[in-house]
Amino acid sequence: MSEITIGAVERAVRATTTTVLRNEQYFSDLDGVAGDGDFGASLSAGFRVVDKDFAELDKSSIGALLLKISMIITRNVGGCSGPIWGTGFMRAAMLSKEKTSVTLAELEEMLTAAIDGIQQRGGAKLGDKTLLDALIPVRDTVKEHAASGTADTAIVLSDATAAAEEAIEHTKDMVARRGRQSFTGDRSIGSLDPGIVAIATILQDLCTEFGVSRAAKAA
Amino acid sequence: MSEITIGAVERAVRATTTTVLRNEQYFSDLDGVAGDGDFGASLSAGFRVVDKDFAELDKSSIGALLLKISMIITRNVGGCSGPIWGTGFMRAAMLSKEKTSVTLAELEEMLTAAIDGIQQRGGAKLGDKTLLDALIPVRDTVKEHAASGTADTAIVLSDATAAAEEAIEHTKDMVARRGRQSFTGDRSIGSLDPGIVAIATILQDLCTEFGVSRAAKAA
Amino acid sequence: MKKFVNAPINFVSEMLEGLVLANPDTLKYVPEFNMIQRVDRPANGKVSIIQGSGSGHEPAHVMAVGPGMLDASAPGQVFAAPPVDACYECIKAMNSDKGVLALVNNYQGDRMNWDMAIEMAQAEGINVKQFIIDDDVAVQDSTHTVGRRGVAGNFFVIKACGAAAERGASLDELLALCEKVNGQVRTMGVALTSCTPPIKGKPIFEIGDDEMEVGVGIHGEPGRRRDKIKPADAIVDEIFDAVVRDLPFQSGDRVALMINGLGGTPISELYILYRRAAERCKEAGFTIVRNYVGEYCTSIEMAGASLTLLRLDGELEDLLAAPAEIPIRVF
Amino acid sequence: MKKFVNAPINFVSEMLEGLVLANPDTLKYVPEFNMIQRVDRPANGKVSIIQGSGSGHEPAHVMAVGPGMLDASAPGQVFAAPPVDACYECIKAMNSDKGVLALVNNYQGDRMNWDMAIEMAQAEGINVKQFIIDDDVAVQDSTHTVGRRGVAGNFFVIKACGAAAERGASLDELLALCEKVNGQVRTMGVALTSCTPPIKGKPIFEIGDDEMEVGVGIHGEPGRRRDKIKPADAIVDEIFDAVVRDLPFQSGDRVALMINGLGGTPISELYILYRRAAERCKEAGFTIVRNYVGEYCTSIEMAGASLTLLRLDGELEDLLAAPAEIPIRVF
Numbered sequence A, B: 001m002s003e004i005t006i007g008a009v010e011r012a013v014r015a016t017t018t019t020v021l022r023n024e025q026y027f028s029d030l031d032g033v034a035g036d037g038d039f040g041a042s043l044s045a046g047f048r049v050v051d052k053d054f055a056e057l058d059k060s061s062i063g064a065l066l067l068k069i070s071m072i073i074t075r076n077v078g079g080c081s082g083p084i085w086g087t088g089f090m091r092a093a094m095l096s097k098e099k100t101s102v103t104l105a106e107l108e109e110m111l112t113a114a115i116d117g118i119q120q121r122g123g124a125k126l127g128d129k130t131l132l133d134a135l136i137p138v139r140d141t142v143k144e145h146a147a148s149g150t151a152d153t154a155i156v157l158s159d160a161t162a163a164a165e166e167a168i169e170h171t172k173d174m175v176a177r178r179g180r181q182s183f184t185g186d187r188s189i190g191s192l193d194p195g196i197v198a199i200a201t202i203l204q205d206l207c208t209e210f211g212v213s214r215a216a217k218a219a
Numbered sequence C, D: 001m002k003k004f005v006n007a008p009i010n011f012v013s014e015m016l017e018g019l020v021l022a023n024p025d026t027l028k029y030v031p032e033f034n035m036i037q038r039v040d041r042p043a044n045g046k047v048s049i050i051q052g053s054g055s056g057h058e059p060a061h062v063m064a065v066g067p068g069m070l071d072a073s074a075p076g077q078v079f080a081a082p083p084v085d086a087c088y089e090c091i092k093a094m095n096s097d098k099g100v101l102a103l104v105n106n107y108q109g110d111r112m113n114w115d116m117a118i119e120m121a122q123a124e125g126i127n128v129k130q131f132i133i134d135d136d137v138a139v140q141d142s143t144h145t146v147g148r149r150g151v152a153g154n155f156f157v158i159k160a161c162g163a164a165a166e167r168g169a170s171l172d173e174l175l176a177l178c179e180k181v182n183g184q185v186r187t188m189g190v191a192l193t194s195c196t197p198p199i200k201g202k203p204i205f206e207i208g209d210d211e212m213e214v215g216v217g218i219h220g221e222p223g224r225r226r227d228k229i230k231p232a233d234a235i236v237d238e239i240f241d242a243v244v245r246d247l248p249f250q251s252g253d254r255v256a257l258m259i260n261g262l263g264g265t266p267i268s269e270l271y272i273l274y275r276r277a278a279e280r281c282k283e284a285g286f287t288i289v290r291n292y293v294g295e296y297c298t299s300i301e302m303a304g305a306s307l308t309l310l311r312l313d314g315e316l317e318d319l320l321a322a323p324a325e326i327p328i329r330v331f
């Protein structure tokens, strides 16, 4: 199956919610190293509502669900994360409005739309040490698999997760250029970007949720 | 000689000034244990002026000199120490107005006048853990020697010093009932009263100044 | 020591220099006696109101000199009462045909210096009287001390007397007014941290990271007890109860409620405390006629707060509502 | 954590509840959007002025709602910009026939949330514009950040716009005024201690007992450098020079001078800083037309201060002198 169904999106949203809430303190602590220590609290303020309201959310299409998530985030999340995550979910929703399943190619378009939206919103580029440094390689991985016609989404998820994980280490010694971290300038060198870690952690937990083995990569 | 001359009083005032200024930090630190840590600074604010202006002070009589000291203190010393020390010197001055020397009996009267003045001013009694707990035994010692007709003032000074020293240990485990220390209630138990220590330290240094041996007592 | 300070010994004089530089048209500084006075006082036909206590409680008391408040102030060193001569010169400088009222906070040092100064001034025929403020309910057993401390309630005595004096009250009328305000005002404070007088250079007391001092004095004097830090509401509940029980305040009372910051606590937290205190007033049946949230009487940079309740009547409500000005500009 | 707080997550909402309890006649609190507004706003015939930034800077910005100042404020969590919806609802609630002006401090989070909210409101036909405030000279190399931070100079933009709006200025006139004030105001701060957002529960940064952070941001962002604490006058000299050089201010300038406390520094020390700053102004040939000493824009309980200079002209002097009120009562 190279289609992602609304059912899978629902499971992914729930798993993401669990990941965000469980890591609230950890994400905030990461943000505390070079930023202002509120990333976990901010993101959780949104996903706590997602969690509470999940049963009532419109699940008539992938786009409808993602739009709701976007609205909950814009309503409840402040700081940089509200506009960034809200814009990302919103743009992905626009491309999946009436759909109850999407192809890998369509998923890649949704990710690209999200990335473009985030870039327009916050002006960050690849290498600015933001969550874009995880999202862009993830999108590129999906794109490759869509082009090569990979049939097993498990492989796609596994590779995407690896791409996000690599971003953590890859950006560690970069200077943050956006958000609160950017004011610390050189002092941000050596610290992990909490947004990148969050993307990687979410993907890792999605692997667990969908029973995707990552043994090969870990070796 | 059982007379104390104006020359001796001058030397005593200079020695006291040196003692106070040299122990500024120590006296403040002592006050910091159960009080507000300003005793050394307060007292020094007065004796620094005594030191600077000493050459010009009226030394026509013991009383004239002590009155000047009193005025310098009331002008420059705040907190409890200003009124306490200012009143003490003032009362002693009143009884030695025109005198260029005083007998031991007269010295005892001056001390008694100072003690009475301080008690009227601040309402403290013996046992309230204030400098009166040093001054009163010192006065009593002088009184005994005056009564028994001791000729050598060195012995008087040595015994008076011993009386003040005893007051330090004697009052250590009492509860302070006056000044800032009194608010700490039971927490003042075990701490030394800075006013008592100051009186004892001044007397010790007067012994040195006048070459009074204290070996006998120390043994 | 985490302070903006040059030579610690000059802390007070430099603060006062800054204060007059910021208020050149209205205040005068007399460095010989560390005195700050209104340029247009004394004025005959009005009792002069003065106060001089230790510094370190700003805006009390030296930043309370202004129309409808104090006419002059003679602050001492940080936490030290002003010397006798400073008090005496302040009285003399503010002498008016209607007399001078010295508002003295109940501390041994303040009292002794003002006693002597007032005796000296009276001996010269100056019509000066003093009133002793002692609103701190934390001090329970006062048989062995000079009694209760004067703390943030001090503001209300100044404000009421300042207004009444501007309206021409006599010295005796003002003394009666002091009696009334002081008789109906009660305060208790809590410290979360210690404070460091610049000359001492070290904190007045040690306190654990998770501890608070309930009933602290404004010089860091110990309070009723040391305890673990509790939630804000629980802290308010305790000091509110202590304050209410002491007078006691009663259902139906009209009150002024003050949450006073001790210097290091941000105003955000003071409003969190106010929230609970206002709830408690409502439950207790008190009507809050006026409220005050901010810094009125501090302990240098101590993190902490105090709660003050004043029982009002028509006269006091009127006096508290009268216009007044202090030299701290907001706009 | 040495704070008066109940559940840290409720820090901001409880502060706002306290604020309206203390100002029941003049302020309204809309908990859904954490909004504080004047009860008598919006009013047609007057541009509404609003601001919403992270909390923890009180009295900025939520305690600047009042006549001649802000009409409403939508504060976020401590140090976090308010969510898009809060900004949007605040715009909508304050919509008036003359339009709405959002004063936005230059931080990535504030800008993104306000950008989105303004797009949404404009799409609905609301006449809203924004102005970005960035007065912090500490940020020198801004090519890699979103630029300079908006700090205490913010007060002057609010005050000038607030006064002009009361006098009937149009939205475009106000934007020009913002441009002028922001173009002529410069600030730099120094921290002696860190600060602790209640939810984080730990200090934003570590700093040695004898260290200061020169050029600190109001969220504890690092400044130009870490140094040993210097005497107060030397600290003033450094930040004064940095501020003056940046515009640059010139001999003959008429200025407003602000010494702003960052939350944990007592007002006594602010006057010590003011003293030196006033001396430096005199030496530099600046005339201090208005001065401000106190807390205007804080970093929770950080010990520290900032110095702001604003170059004045007749128009600004007039606007700064206009009456204004904020919900923090002194009397």
Ligand SMILES: Nc1ncnc2c1ncn2[C@@H]1O[C@H](COP(=O)(O)OP(=O)(O)O)[C@@H](O)[C@H]1O
Pocket: A031, A035, A036, A037, A038, A039, A040, A042, A043, A078, A079, A080, A081, A082, A084, A118, A121, A122, A123, A124, A129, A130, A131, A132, A178, A179, A180, A181, A193, A194, A195, A196, D080, D081, D108, D109
């Ligand atoms: N301009 C931006 N574009 C994309 N992501 C950003 C941008 N600014 C910040 N981020 C991401 O947001 C994270 C911080 O989020 P958060 O702590 O909520 O924001 P704030 O900086 O306002 O406190 C960073 O780790 C980074 O990954």
Ligand SMILES: Nc1ncnc2c1ncn2[C@@H]1O[C@H](COP(=O)(O)OP(=O)(O)O)[C@@H](O)[C@H]1O
Pocket: B031, B035, B036, B037, B038, B039, B040, B042, B043, B078, B079, B080, B081, B082, B084, B118, B121, B122, B123, B124, B129, B130, B131, B132, B178, B179, B180, B181, B193, B194, B195, B196, C079, C080, C081, C108, C109
């Ligand atoms: N009422 C009093 N009578 C006599 N001595 C007193 C009295 N109160 C305080 N003292 C003495 O003064 C000392 C403290 O002086 P100081 O620190 O200058 O005063 P303060 O308590 O105002 O800070 C005490 O150690 C005590 O010996």
Ligand SMILES: [Mg+2]
Pocket: A031, A035, A036, A037, A038, A039, A079, A180
């Ligand atoms: Mg953050």
Ligand SMILES: [Mg+2]
Pocket: B031, B035, B036, B037, B038, B039, B079, B180
């Ligand atoms: Mg003392």
Ligand SMILES: [Mg+2]
Pocket: B036, B038, B079, B080, B180, C079, C080, C081, C109
């Ligand atoms: Mg003292």
Ligand SMILES: [Mg+2]
Pocket: A036, A038, A079, A080, A180, D079, D080, D081, D109
């Ligand atoms: Mg933030």
